[in-house]
Amino acid sequence: MSLITEINGLPYYQFDPNNQDEFKQISKLISLHLSEPYSIYVYWYFLNNWPQYCYTVKDPDTLKIIGVIISKIEPHRNVRMRGYIGMLVIEQQYRKKGIASNLVKLTIENMKSKDDVDEIMLETEVINQGALNLYESFGFMRTKRLYRYYLNTHDAYRLILPITDKARTRIAFLPQLA
Numbered sequence: 001m002s003l004i005t006e007i008n009g010l011p012y013y014q015f016d017p018n019n020q021d022e023f024k025q026i027s028k029l030i031s032l033h034l035s036e037p038y039s040i041y042v043y044w045y046f047l048n049n050w051p052q053y054c055y056t057v058k059d060p061d062t063l064k065i066i067g068v069i070i071s072k073i074e075p076h077r078n079v080r081m082r083g084y085i086g087m088l089v090i091e092q093q094y095r096k097k098g099i100a101s102n103l104v105k106l107t108i109e110n111m112k113s114k115d116d117v118d119e120i121m122l123e124t125e126v127i128n129q130g131a132l133n134l135y136e137s138f139g140f141m142r143t144k145r146l147y148r149y150y151l152n153t154h155d156a157y158r159l160i161l162p163i164t165d166k167a168r169t170r171i172a173f174l175p176q177l178a
């Protein structure tokens with residue numbers, strides 16, 4: 001893993017796809033805290049294709065991963081570049097210290113500066129007030145309610161953070177990406 005930054009004494013890293021142990025720690029942390037059960041292929045899909053968009057935070061003493069964010073970027077309908085935040089989890093005893101906010105900020109900044117994304121999207125359960133507050137504080141807006149989106153039957157909100165003018169223009173009026 002390569003160290004990106006240190007905030008309040010905690011080191012933030014970019015994931016290294018060759019590190020099997022950290023892959024296991026990440027998938028375990030997520031499966032413990034997210035309601036949706038993801039298969040190992042989902043983790044590999046994200047982590048192998050977009051390792052530059054997986055960031056972790058470690059406890060400086062134990063060097064165990066205590067927080068992770070996993071995202072991807074892809075063209076949307078071949079007219080906009082869209083970032084997508086797939087998973088975000090912070091270990092229970094480290095919550096409410098701004099760690100998730102730092103991971104989201106890092107993701108948004110890199111998507112903007114390195115890949116010129118036009119918008120960033122994600123889904124979260126309608127009952128996940130913590131996540132909704134967190135994302136809405138960055139300017140994400142609720143654009144859709146997805147009925148029984150999750151396997152636990154809960155509905156989801158789709159949230160979008162518009163970044164460029166393209167995000168505010170109807171798809172029909174946008175030129176195709178090269």
Ligand SMILES: CC(C)(COP(=O)(O)OP(=O)(O)OC[C@H]1O[C@@H](n2cnc3c(N)ncnc32)[C@H](O)[C@@H]1OP(=O)(O)O)[C@@H](O)C(=O)NCCC(=O)NCCS
Nearest residue numbers: 033088089090095096097098099100101124130131133134
């Ligand atoms: C949601 C989660 C990632 C937040 O992590 P965190 O590190 O505690 O979040 P932060 O400390 O950066 O909080 C930033 C803001 O989010 C909001 N927030 C976070 N947790 C909250 C909670 N439990 N209740 C209400 N608001 C909350 C607040 O607005 C907070 O700002 P504030 O501290 O100024 O009040 C964490 O609770 C978690 O891992 N939950 C389980 C997994 C999950 O739900 N992931 C999101 C799926 S989309």
